[in-house]
Amino acid sequence: MDDLETRELRYFVAVAERLHFGRAASDLGIAQPALSRAIQQIEQRVGVPLLDRDRRGVRLTAAGEVLLREARTALDGVSAAVRRARRAGAPVRKVVLATKAGSSHEFLQALLDANAADKSAAPIEVMLCEIGEQQGLLLDGSADAAILHRPFDDFAGIEGDDLDTEAQVAIVPASHPLASRLSLTMVEVTHVPGLPMARWPLVGGGYADGPGPEVHSQSQLAQLVALGQTLLVIPRSSRAWQWPEHVAVPVLDAPLATTVFGWPTGRLTPDVARLRATALRVHESAALTA
């Protein structure tokens, strides 16, 4: 079927995001008339109108909404294809492992050690990520594998093995009354007057509704807790980054958190498969020790 060129997809996305031909054109580095014509050609090729231009404004049609979303992911797919090929052809063999800074620290340490001991395995390059970044990095070909956490991360387009399952703790400011408790429940934690739970970016970039502060980095989060502004519930093993001003209190009825070794669906390359085996082995031996 007559596809669109990636150039055309980029043009459409630019216009659809800005709803303004002139600004889109200048951002794209071309002149506005060229862009106007390009969009007309796209609409003709697709066969349905994508934009409503009544004077003083451009709006997306239903088809345009769909194409905007689809085009973004299609473009990501193309970028991912090129990036993966580039990486596959790179002279140095390595596996890029995306991990959340501070999470599953002991496991990561053991995994790195075990991988280093395996002389025939590819060296690991650890990529420290902020909250919610990992999925994108896997999908766009920047990373080969990741240490993820259920139910926190988005696993769409990712497959993997469940490793450890662990209880969760609430991280509360040391100055708060809750800090002296030996254990908590979800109900207690989610309805603390003056101490709303922080919200992090959803899939798609927005934030859920709610009273808590919007954060996107772990350091932000750590500081907000230390300042007595928020509290959060995280897996026990993620405590590595806690400050002196933080106190961790077990939350008895919180859903169990699972550490997952994941890779992009259908992209279990030999090197990643080897690392996966190492991860499973490390997890096994850790379970035996415990």
Add this chain to the structure above:
Amino acid sequence: MDDLETRELRYFVAVAERLHFGRAASDLGIAQPALSRAIQQIEQRVGVPLLDRDRRGVRLTAAGEVLLREARTALDGVSAAVRRARRAGAPVRKVVLATKAGSSHEFLQALLDANAADKSAAPIEVMLCEIGEQQGLLLDGSADAAILHRPFDDFAGIEGDDLDTEAQVAIVPASHPLASRLSLTMVEVTHVPGLPMARWPLVGGGYADGPGPEVHSQSQLAQLVALGQTLLVIPRSSRAWQWPEHVAVPVLDAPLATTVFGWPTGRLTPDVARLRATALRVHESAALTA
């Protein structure tokens, strides 16, 4: 990052599949020199060699192998984007539901009736598929939703709800001694002298190794069973298409088969969501009746 154009991806895939510039060029409808140069430009843009041309043959490099696989899926993504946009802009509102011909017949009937009764729901267009086709149709934007079956279908890139779970039966030729049995076990079924289980296409288009005949359509399969050439194990509800020459025998220890209402990951459009709700409702009421 400087992506490749879809035209370039198509060119590369053509060459990589045929490992022959001349034939690829003529299949693409362009002349060979143009293709040679296009590939050179692609290699330069990607930055790594993709093809080994020693005289008397073209071979893929490791990076080329990766790009071939990735480019195929990226191109599918672009086609899917356009197809979905086109469908979203179509004047008639409808949901394309991909089902395996003959499977889950009663449920499908009930679902269609329930949807027809829901005046504000989009009409359903049923798309009858052969074995293993549904995943592709969902992913490439040709279908909006599907009735799938675990553990038969490939669910990569698809999310959905489990509906019914049911036992499986062996379909054996009426003339075969096994046909007189009241029940069977997997061990008995998988090692029948002269009656190997049929094999259907795997995810990549090939077939698993084994003695059984290779089939890709249900009618083939039905006929082969009737001819006494093969036997198969399928969910009980898929019996609708059985012939007089078939006999269904319960397989006691076969894994349970699950009927799934699925849609492409992240593409739960309002109309599909509505149909999903209907499917869940139909399943509920069927469970109550049973």
Add this chain to the structure above:
DNA sequence: CCCTGTGATGCCGCACGGGCATCACAGACG
């Protein structure tokens, strides 16, 4: 040694992507 089959190069034309100038039209404003 020539012929055949292969991909690479040289050269050239033309279509199309893109730039500039301008138009057409709707609000905002004095």
Add this chain to the structure above:
DNA sequence: CGTCTGTGATGCCCGTGCGGCATCACAGGG
């Protein structure tokens, strides 16, 4: 009510780059 401003569409032209044709370079095979 006229003018100005901001918007996308059109007219027109140009240059680049895609692709065609002819040819080369090279390896096997008879």
